[in-house]
Amino acid sequence: NAGVTQTPKFRILKIGQSMTLQCAQDMNHNYMYWYRQDPGMGLKLIYYSVGAGITDKGEVPNGYNVSRSTTEDFPLRLELAAPSQTSVYFCASSYTNTEAFFGQGTRLTVV
Amino acid sequence: GQQLNQSPQSMFIQEGEDVSMNCTSSSIFNTWLWYKQDPGEGPVLLIALYKAGELTSNGRLTAQFGITRKDSFLNISASIPSDVGIYFCAGQIETGANSKLTFGKGITLSVRP
Numbered sequence: 001n002a003g004v005t006q007t008p009k010f011r012i013l014k015i016g017q018s019m020t021l022q023c024a025q026d027m028n029h030n031y032m033y034w035y036r037q038d039p040g041m042g043l044k045l046i047y048y049s050v051g052a053g054i055t056d057k058g059e060v061p062n063g064y065n066v067s068r069s070t071t072e073d074f075p076l077r078l079e080l081a082a083p084s085q086t087s088v089y090f091c092a093s094s095y096t097n098t099e100a101f102f103g104q105g106t107r108l109t110v111v
Numbered sequence: 112g113q114q115l116n117q118s119p120q121s122m123f124i125q126e127g128e129d130v131s132m133n134c135t136s137s138s139i140f141n142t143w144l145w146y147k148q149d150p151g152e153g154p155v156l157l158i159a160l161y162k163a164g165e166l167t168s169n170g171r172l173t174a175q176f177g178i179t180r181k182d183s184f185l186n187i188s189a190s191i192p193s194d195v196g197i198y199f200c201a202g203q204i205e206t207g208a209n210s211k212l213t214f215g216k217g218i219t220l221s222v223r224p
Contacts, residue, residue, distance in 0.1 A: 040120065042199060042216040058211065090153050097210060098142055098203060102153030
């Protein structure tokens with residue numbers, strides 16, 4: 001039982017490049033989330049999904065897109081990377097929409 | 112949006128000491144959660160609280176859901192070096208499919224051997 005798996009763990013992007021952060025969970029959770037964590041700022045919700053085929057914006061969605069074609073996967077897409085998107089990104093999933101289980105994070109640097 | 116206040120930003124204690132952390136808000140919350148994040152890892156859920164006044168323990172950790180529903184505290188007793196990390200509180204104002212967790216900014220705990 002792997003829980004929430006995020007890939008890659010680290011990535012350096014040039015300004016304007018695009019990439020997809022992958023997230024997969026094997027707990028059959030309906031709820032999935034993407035957060036970003038900046039130093040001293042806690043966790044900010046980017047996008048979330050209450051089930052396959054349904055996504056919604058969180059607190060800081062600008063510059064990102066998501067899709068949820070299956071229960072297991074919830075990729076996060078950056079289309080035109082900007083330095084402000086340098087952050088640590090966490091994917092999480094939940095059975096009850098309360099107790100979220102987090103992945104190990106993806107550390108992204110945009111230069 | 113809703114804010115959860117955690118302070119101070121950092122705490123330094125001696126191994127063996129107890130430590131208490133607070134989380135406060137101007138809004139009423141229906142759920143309070145406490146997470147711990149080790150360096151380079153994702154947050155891990157420590158304790159979840161669902162009722163005002165509820166007091167729940169997990170080993171050396173005890174957390175309480177404040178009676179006013181605007182605060183929660185986490186107590187760690189007899190601290191050990193592996194207690195080092197960032198402790199986040201999180202809460203939900205509503206329940207239901209579209210309710211979202213709000214996180215505090217976290218408290219970094221250091222434990223001196």
